Amino acid sequence: MELPGGIIVDQKVCRSFNFKPLTGTLERVISESGFELKSLAEQVTLILVQALDNVAGLTASKELVRSLCSGDRLYLMLQLQALLDPSPQWLTSHCRHCDEKIQFQFEPTSMPVKPAGKDYPDTSILLSSGEVKIRVPSGADEESLASNAQNEQNAMDLLLQLLLSATSHTQNIHTLSQDDLELIDHKLDEMSPQPGTSVSIECPYCSFQQQVNIxxxxxxxxxxxxxxEEIHTLAVNYHWSEKDILALPKRRRKHYLELIQRSQGKYQADDFIHASRGEV
Ligand SMILES: [Zn+2]
Known part of the structure; x- marks a missing residue:
């Protein structure tokens, strides 16, 4: 599989990645990831470290996952969501025109993904104060903002400090002009890979066409x-430990559950037949 952005290895952009087999251990890490961590960015890092086997052939360590650009991390989370539950998701929203509740289907892998631009992941731009280097935001930036920003304006200032580095002078982000900010915004949009974050739906009640954020x-x-519940069923029937059950690939866990259900169905049918013959 390929990332829409990728990482730099030996001065080349490398995009390949692989997930590990999906197990109950990963599902448990995901569902419990919010218990102790402070921010969503940290949760995403923890989940991707657990889920990824490698990126560009490199072990998916915490540092590597933090270094992935924000668009790649979101892309990976969408792929992971689809792998864990391939059925379309049902979402609800309120129509912006008639306020009726709308239900619609959403498939994570059907989101359009904008690939990285030609200057990805960093380039130089000329601002009013001189030339600066600018790079796309990463997981490490997201984590830093989550723990240090106090409000939206402060978050924007911090992000600019992280993404801009002056080549020959000290860049004071408070002296950036409106034109500078627009150029930075434009350049970041152009460089960054980005999965779509909204879908277009038509209200079935009033036919109003609208964008809904996902x-x-x-x-x-x-x-x-x-x-x-699945762990409980397998433990009761096969007397396996929780650790062994969590280590099973998800597909095999589901298969064993099916076998249990089938054999229980058979016994229930047998019981019914015996009972109807007056044998019980
Ligand atoms: Zn409507």
């Missing part, structure tokens, strides 16, 4: 109840 991370916090 929260690509809401699935992370979904309940672990199903997983707990």
């Amino acid at each position: 929260d690509h991370y809401s699935w992370i916090s979904q309940s672990t109840q199903d997983l707990d």
Whole structure:
């Protein structure tokens, strides 16, 4: 599989990546990732470290996952969501015109993805104060903002400090002109890979066409109840430990659950037949 952005290895952009086999351990890490970590950015890092086997052949360490650009991290989370649950998701929204509740289907892998621009991941631009180097934001930047920014304006200032580095002078981000800010914004948009974050839907009640923003991370916090029930069923039937059950690839865990269900169905059918013959 390929990232829309990628990492620089030996001065070349490398885009390949692989996930590890999906296991219950990963599902549990995902569902419990919010328990102790302070920010969503840290949660995403933890989940991707657990889920990725490699990026460009390199072990997906915490440092590597933090160095991935924001667009790649979002792209990976969408792929992971689709792998864990390939069925289309049902989402709801309120129509902006008639306020009726609309239900619509959404498939994470169907989101359009803008690939990285030609200057990715960094380039030089000429601002009013001189030349500066600018790079796309990474997971490390997201984590830093989440723990240091106090408000939106402050977050923007911090982000600019992280992404800009002057080549021959000290760049004071407070002296940037409106034209400078627009140029920075334009250059970042052009360079950054970005999965779509909204879908276009038509209201079935009033036919109003509208863009609905999708929260690509809401699935992370979904309940672990199903997983707990599956562990319980397998432990009771096969007497396996929780650790062994969590280590099973998801597909095999589901297969064993099917076998249990089938054999229980068979026994229930047998019981019914015996009972109807007056044998019980
Ligand atoms: Zn409507």
